[in-house]
Amino acid sequence: MSRRSGKFRRVLSRIFKERQIYHRSDGVVHFISMSSKTQIALATIVGAALLWVAYASVNVVFKEQIIVAKDRDSRIMETTYSKRLHDAQRAYDDVSELNQIIKQNFDETMADISSRHQLLQNMVERKASIDQSLDALAAGLSQAGGPSGQRPTNGNRVMIDVTPGEPTPRQSRISAARKKAAEKIESENAASPQKGAASEAIKSMNKAAADLYTEQMLLLASLEEKATTQRDYLTKVLTSAGIPVESVVTPAKISNTMLAQGGPFIDLTAGEADADFYLHANRTAAAVDELAALQTAIQNVPLSSPLIVGRRFTSGFGVRRDPINGKYSRHNGIDFAAAWASPVTATADGVVKFAGTRSGFGRCVEINHGNGFVTRYAHMNRISVKTGQKVKLHDKVGELGNSGRSTGPHVHYEILYKGKPLNPRRFIEAGRYVFES
Numbered sequence: 001m002s003r004r005s006g007k008f009r010r011v012l013s014r015i016f017k018e019r020q021i022y023h024r025s026d027g028v029v030h031f032i033s034m035s036s037k038t039q040i041a042l043a044t045i046v047g048a049a050l051l052w053v054a055y056a057s058v059n060v061v062f063k064e065q066i067i068v069a070k071d072r073d074s075r076i077m078e079t080t081y082s083k084r085l086h087d088a089q090r091a092y093d094d095v096s097e098l099n100q101i102i103k104q105n106f107d108e109t110m111a112d113i114s115s116r117h118q119l120l121q122n123m124v125e126r127k128a129s130i131d132q133s134l135d136a137l138a139a140g141l142s143q144a145g146g147p148s149g150q151r152p153t154n155g156n157r158v159m160i161d162v163t164p165g166e167p168t169p170r171q172s173r174i175s176a177a178r179k180k181a182a183e184k185i186e187s188e189n190a191a192s193p194q195k196g197a198a199s200e201a202i203k204s205m206n207k208a209a210a211d212l213y214t215e216q217m218l219l220l221a222s223l224e225e226k227a228t229t230q231r232d233y234l235t236k237v238l239t240s241a242g243i244p245v246e247s248v249v250t251p252a253k254i255s256n257t258m259l260a261q262g263g264p265f266i267d268l269t270a271g272e273a274d275a276d277f278y279l280h281a282n283r284t285a286a287a288v289d290e291l292a293a294l295q296t297a298i299q300n301v302p303l304s305s306p307l308i309v310g311r312r313f314t315s316g317f318g319v320r321r322d323p324i325n326g327k328y329s330r331h332n333g334i335d336f337a338a339a340w341a342s343p344v345t346a347t348a349d350g351v352v353k354f355a356g357t358r359s360g361f362g363r364c365v366e367i368n369h370g371n372g373f374v375t376r377y378a379h380m381n382r383i384s385v386k387t388g389q390k391v392k393l394h395d396k397v398g399e400l401g402n403s404g405r406s407t408g409p410h411v412h413y414e415i416l417y418k419g420k421p422l423n424p425r426r427f428i429e430a431g432r433y434v435f436e437s
Ligand SMILES: [Zn+2]
Pocket: 315, 331, 333, 334, 335, 411, 412, 413
């Protein structure tokens, strides 16, 4: 260490050996002697000054560039940041716009589906209530059986089961419904925005909605088929009894069910598929309305027998030899014989029009069933109803007897339609069709 520092000192003293600087002014010579130490100190000061100047110069020269570089970096960062922020904002806007589009489409689709559903539900409920009434009527009528008391051969099979509509709608109906549904998707997809995710979501929703539409169309078709089958059947029942159907039922042009929904029964702003649904629905509802009218009418048509107990059919309707005076005369009703004081019952719902004694008929009851129908029960032993009293099917009106112009215990039963006697046997036979195949 001391050797090395001694060497360094020797080098220094060689470089900075003692110097004399001569200076002459005005003929006088001065000299300045500079020791090694002084020279080293001066050199150090000069060196330090040079270093400072160099540093300052570099700083001055490059500062601008450093600032520019720093500025550029921060600008790049700022741009990247704001670009990302903008992207995020746009993504958010896209998502919320997407949500809005999807929600709007969803709301519209749901409104379509639920208005069709509401309509179908009303019709299905109405049809179910008609079926229930018809079942009750069929069950009631089966109690009395046929004209001579024949019981239904196959149990209490109600008409609705006996003549089911086609169990499944025809193939043509299914393909028609599918075709309409496909057209519906196409038209709705065409109307919906074509851009990315919203379009996809809406398309898959439209597909699901179209499947529901198909189901609704098929339900409608099946409902229409059942309603028209039943309507036609009940019409045949009435026709077979000789009842002019148009006198009890007015065919519906525009369905009451549809009108009861309120608003236009065909939405003209709806697409073709929807219009198709509503037209079909109107037709179906009209069939249901007619069925309901027939069911109400048939409820008051005397389709049963005045005796639900064991009985014998003893005398028919029309011209016959009078059992008392032997002359040919018209018999305006039919006669049943049964045990003395057997209950005589109403053959349909109605209001007692007359309860008392009539010349020839003895103790007699007449019931007004509405729609021009009146039934008469004669030769009774006892009357159990009063004029003005409401009666239901198979309510007791009196007891079988032998009063009036009668040769033995029996009930004389008449059906008058607008005052004109009709053959009751045909009505009782028609009643069998309601509960029997
Ligand atoms: Zn008679």
